[in-house]
Amino acid sequence: MRELVYQGKGKVDWREVPMPELRAPDDALVRPLAASRCDGDCAYLHYPLPGILKAGNALHVFDPASRDFAATPFAIGHECVGEIVALGDGVKGFAVGERVIVPWSISCGSCENCRLGLTSKCRGVHPGRVLSGYGFGECLGGFGGMVSDLIRVPHAMGTLVAAPEGIDSTVLAPASDNIPDAWRTVAPMLAKYPGAPVLVVGGGAKSIGLYAVGIAKALGASNIDYLDDCRVRLGIAERLGGQPVVLDKRSRWYRSGQPPGKIRPLITVDASAQISGLQYAIRVLAPGGHCTCVGFHFLKGTPVPLFQMYLNSSTLHVGVSHPRAVLPEVLDLIRRGSFHPEWVSTLIADWEEAPQAYLEKTTKLVLRRDSCVGG
Numbered sequence: 001m002r003e004l005v006y007q008g009k010g011k012v013d014w015r016e017v018p019m020p021e022l023r024a025p026d027d028a029l030v031r032p033l034a035a036s037r038c039d040g041d042c043a044y045l046h047y048p049l050p051g052i053l054k055a056g057n058a059l060h061v062f063d064p065a066s067r068d069f070a071a072t073p074f075a076i077g078h079e080c081v082g083e084i085v086a087l088g089d090g091v092k093g094f095a096v097g098e099r100v101i102v103p104w105s106i107s108c109g110s111c112e113n114c115r116l117g118l119t120s121k122c123r124g125v126h127p128g129r130v131l132s133g134y135g136f137g138e139c140l141g142g143f144g145g146m147v148s149d150l151i152r153v154p155h156a157m158g159t160l161v162a163a164p165e166g167i168d169s170t171v172l173a174p175a176s177d178n179i180p181d182a183w184r185t186v187a188p189m190l191a192k193y194p195g196a197p198v199l200v201v202g203g204g205a206k207s208i209g210l211y212a213v214g215i216a217k218a219l220g221a222s223n224i225d226y227l228d229d230c231r232v233r234l235g236i237a238e239r240l241g242g243q244p245v246v247l248d249k250r251s252r253w254y255r256s257g258q259p260p261g262k263i264r265p266l267i268t269v270d271a272s273a274q275i276s277g278l279q280y281a282i283r284v285l286a287p288g289g290h291c292t293c294v295g296f297h298f299l300k301g302t303p304v305p306l307f308q309m310y311l312n313s314s315t316l317h318v319g320v321s322h323p324r325a326v327l328p329e330v331l332d333l334i335r336r337g338s339f340h341p342e343w344v345s346t347l348i349a350d351w352e353e354a355p356q357a358y359l360e361k362t363t364k365l366v367l368r369r370d371s372c373v374g375g
Contacts, residue, residue: 002149003015009046012354020150024088034080034170035147039178041135042361053069056298076135078176082146099162104133106153146176167334167335170345170368183211183330198223206271218338224243227245227254264285266286266290269281275302287312349366
């Protein structure tokens, strides 16, 4: 079968590999129908990230935890909706031909971390491993990528989520990672502080920042400022219900940590993947505010304004997403029609065009192909 493989900056192509097989009673085999490109993929597709990480670690300026991240080559892709083509004897509650969302991380659903909602830190997949999942090679366990003819899903009952009927697979594919990633940046705090104002610094995590705008609007945020220097994304943010703000880092209000308007946000999202964006998202917070950072920051000593955080009683949250834990709530929001993730997708491409499409510099790419099981 074929899988899409990343070989270095600007180098993506199909590779022939053996067809996966059921290895355990709780395995499933899933054929992807729609696969989307995660924002994190762009970090190495458009930049020589593996070489940068190698040099940064050799010079001892990068966090040692980044040493084995995204070592080339590896099968790419970790967001997809697919159809089940085979099930192990121990899998209950799913059927061949059923459409499912495959989270980027594999989870048993029963260990202590899974019960706490930390499904991307599952202890039942590879005990002792930091993370287990798809799309980054051996550093996540070597499970392959989701832009493949077929993928094996261990712990199927603890990992897979049934896809809602009547919603196109291209709409749901980002629910494997980027949509739940955006959900955790705004939903918990809006539940605690209904109607709280929100500010998103966009740019690096391109789609996550926009999904955060749409989710915040659907959940009742009173004001949502979206900062970016990309006119296309500013337009999408406005359509989703945000207030678009053209970001000029030379602006006095930005450099001094002031809000673009009169409202200091209680909730901020740093989706810039830049130190200046992170610092601004912290400094602009209202007292008692909460900032979530979703970008990659590899430096050993990423500077954050800790004393100001202390004086302002601010909270900074950093960490990987845990899609399986929140997908029921995310899918309910999409099902109700109050949040439109499809508005963020800027390129829908045919599956066969994957090698070329994956290199496009566009906000959100989704690949699609026809079903061969479920009809």
